[in-house]
Amino acid sequence: MKALEGVRILDMTHVQSGPTCTQLLAWFGADVIKVERPGTGDPTRGQLRDIPDVDSLYFTMLNHNKRSITLNTKRDQGKEIFTRLIQCCDVLVENFAPGALDRMGFSWERIQQINPRIISASVKGFGPGPYEDSKVYENVAQCAGGGASTTGFDDGPPTVAGAQIGDSGTGLHLALGIVTALFQREKTDRGQRVECAMQDGVLNLCRVKLRDQQRLAHGPLKEYPQYPNGTFHDATPRAGNASGGGQPGWIVKCKGWEEDPNAYLYVIVQEAAFKSLARAIHREDWLEDPEWNTASVRLPKLEQVFDEIEKWTLTKTKFEATQILSAVDVPCGPVLSMKELAEDPALRATGTVVEVDHPTRGPYLSVGNPIKLSDSPSQVKRSPLLGEHTDEILRDVLGMDAAAVAAAKSEGAV
Numbered sequence: 001m002k003a004l005e006g007v008r009i010l011d012m013t014h015v016q017s018g019p020t021c022t023q024l025l026a027w028f029g030a031d032v033i034k035v036e037r038p039g040t041g042d043p044t045r046g047q048l049r050d051i052p053d054v055d056s057l058y059f060t061m062l063n064h065n066k067r068s069i070t071l072n073t074k075r076d077q078g079k080e081i082f083t084r085l086i087q088c089c090d091v092l093v094e095n096f097a098p099g100a101l102d103r104m105g106f107s108w109e110r111i112q113q114i115n116p117r118i119i120s121a122s123v124k125g126f127g128p129g130p131y132e133d134s135k136v137y138e139n140v141a142q143c144a145g146g147g148a149s150t151t152g153f154d155d156g157p158p159t160v161a162g163a164q165i166g167d168s169g170t171g172l173h174l175a176l177g178i179v180t181a182l183f184q185r186e187k188t189d190r191g192q193r194v195e196c197a198m199q200d201g202v203l204n205l206c207r208v209k210l211r212d213q214q215r216l217a218h219g220p221l222k223e224y225p226q227y228p229n230g231t232f233h234d235a236t237p238r239a240g241n242a243s244g245g246g247q248p249g250w251i252v253k254c255k256g257w258e259e260d261p262n263a264y265l266y267v268i269v270q271e272a273a274f275k276s277l278a279r280a281i282h283r284e285d286w287l288e289d290p291e292w293n294t295a296s297v298r299l300p301k302l303e304q305v306f307d308e309i310e311k312w313t314l315t316k317t318k319f320e321a322t323q324i325l326s327a328v329d330v331p332c333g334p335v336l337s338m339k340e341l342a343e344d345p346a347l348r349a350t351g352t353v354v355e356v357d358h359p360t361r362g363p364y365l366s367v368g369n370p371i372k373l374s375d376s377p378s379q380v381k382r383s384p385l386l387g388e389h390t391d392e393i394l395r396d397v398l399g400m401d402a403a404a405v406a407a408a409k410s411e412g413a414v
Contacts, residue, residue, distance in 0.1 A: 002029020003376035007182065008397075010033060010089040011066065014042045016164065017123045017198065018095035020064040020171030025091075026180065033085065033393055038070040038414065041386040052207065054361040060383040064356070068384035069393045070414055073104055077413035082106070084398050091178055098133050108193055119181045119409045121194040123170055127210035136198050141166030145202025150209040150323070153240045154226060158182040170201035187404035190370075208244045223248055224362065228300045234404040243268055248302050251335065252310040254318040265318045267309055268331040269302070271295045276328035277311050281312035290402045354380045383408045 002346040007030040011022040019042070036042055045165075050386040056134040072078040086092060094101060101107065111120050125136025126144070132139075142148050142160045152159030177194040183256060203210070206346045212221055213236045220227050223246065224239050243249030248270040269277065274295075274409065279288045282390040286292035297303055313321045318334035336344075342365055354368040359382075371380035394400040394408065408414045 001376070003373055004028040005178075006061050007031070007088045007091065009033065010085050010091065010095060012018070012094040013103075014095065015044055016062060016095055016167035017171045019044075020168045021121070021123070021174040021178070022066065022093050023062055024172065024175045024369070024371075028373070030091075030375060032066040032387075033089070033384040033397070034066045034069055034094070034165075035071050035082070035085075036386060038072050038387070038412070041070070042066070045386065047177075051361050055358070055383065055385070056160055057364060058365065059360060060356070060361070064366065065379075065381045067393060068387055069390045069391035070387035072413055075411055075413040077408050077411050079105065081394070081398065081408065082414060083114055086111060087119060088397060089115070091119040091121060091403055093121045093174070093178070097202065098124055112175070112191065116191060117185060117189065118191040119178055119194060120187070120191065121174055121178050121181075122196070123174055124195065124197050126199050127195070127197040131199075136166075138164055138166040140200050141170070141198035145199045145200050146206040146209055150206060150238055152238045153200035154230065154238050155240070158268045166198050166202055168200045169277050170196050173201045173204070203222045209236045218288060222299050225303070241266070247271070247331070248299070248305075248330075250302070250306045252306055252313045253312045254321055256315055257314075262335045262337045263314055263318055265321050265336040266333050267306070267313075267325065267337065267385055269298070269305060269309075272333055273328070273330045277309075277325070277330045280324055280328055280330065281309055283308055297376075351378065351380070356380055356382050358382050359385070387414075 007025070008324070009022055009025055009030050011018070011032050011033040011034040013034075022032050022034070032040075040046075041217055042059055043075060044062070045055045047056055048058045049056045054223055063163050071081060073082050088107075101111075111118060111304060124132070125134055125141065126132045131144070136144070139160045140146075141377060142151075143158065143350050145166070147165060148158035148160050151161055156204055174194065177196060181192050181194050182260060215221060216234070216236065220232050221237075222228075224232075224237060225242050226232055226237055239250040241249070245270050248272045249266060251266050254263045254265050255294040269279075275287055278284055291297055292301075316324070322332055322334050332388045341347060342353060344353065350372070351368040352370060355363050356366050366380065368380050374376075391405055394405050394414065398406070405414075
């Protein structure tokens with residue numbers, strides 16, 4: 001039995017934030033019914049295509065383990081079918097623009113009337129306030145949530161992260177909200193609304209930067225590269241590759257960096273492992289030198305510390321350096337490219353990277369479920385073709401007979 005087996009999700013989401021949420025729930029065993037517009041479906045089916053006339057990787061990698069039904073809710077029978085789906089689902093998830101469901105005639109109050117036990121979950125760009133009606137995409141969320149202002153180097157512009165913390169990050173937050181609401185429903189027998197704003201989700205992931213904003217009032221942030229010779233202003237600065245924790249860290253070059261743009265290693269100068277680090281890079285002299293052998297005296301000279309580490313790492317590949325330093329408990333890690341991650345046998349073995357076969361585009365790689373449950377292992381199944389399960393859902397979920405299905409099709413409702 002899967003963890004969420006028996007839970008039925010009415011998936012009205014599109015693009016990335018919502019589909020990330022519902023895909024995670026599907027991996028845990030929920031029956032996710034993806035509702036799509038007849039003829040076109042989720043816009044990402046056709047975006048960033050690498051192969052003509054097939055579903056794009058953008059769509060397939062965000063919609064595994066789901067069933068697809070096409071439904072035109074502008075038709076009376078389409079509205080009736082949608083109403084019946086609300087009646088028999090546990091959760092409705094949407095990431096439309098603000099007010100879209102209301103304009104369809106399905107406000108929260110109406111949804112509650114149809115099914116008082118349903119969880120209605122939404123992703124929006126902003127919560128209540130001056131920006132609540134604004135349209136938001138990934139990078140807008142990163143900028144509005146504090147990610148961009150605190151990412152990059154001090155002498156450069158605000159920078160967005162490669163990780164999709166706005167869209168996918170908010171989808172993960174929403175999934176947690178949904179399962180929490182389902183758990184509470186076991187006690188109350190009532191549904192409720194679950195809302196996640198992308199700005200809020202990004203800020204939650206940037207909480208250490210809000211921590212530093214408050215620390216600024218009490219003096220300079222000594223672990224930041226601006227200390228001791230740079231300037232601190234009134235907001236948390238960009239810190240380059242400095243560690244966000246209390247232990248200094250930086251990215252250093254490794255052997256082959258001239259040709260390989262990812263021949264780098266992240267090294268953390270942890271106080272508990274400093275002796276091991278000094279011996280590994282052949283700077284045992286630091287251990288007896290009062291100018292270097294305590295964290296407080298090293299702090300103003302971190303640039304010199306990492307320069308010395310880099311002299312050593314330049315003689316090793318990033319993998320050799322990782323092996324040597326990890327063996328003596330120095331926190332470090334290689335900068336891995338997407339190509340290296342895709343080919344990593346350990347990630348294949350754990351199901352974090354999976355190969356999925358698809359009937360029209362053939363096999364492709366995807367990220368599997370990053371959360372591993374011992375009693376509910378995830379199996380990644382391909383994404384659905386547009387409307388692939390329409391007849392099946394109308395028949396098996398709603399109990400419509402062949403004549404009723406044919407009538408819905410002739411009216412253009414499905």
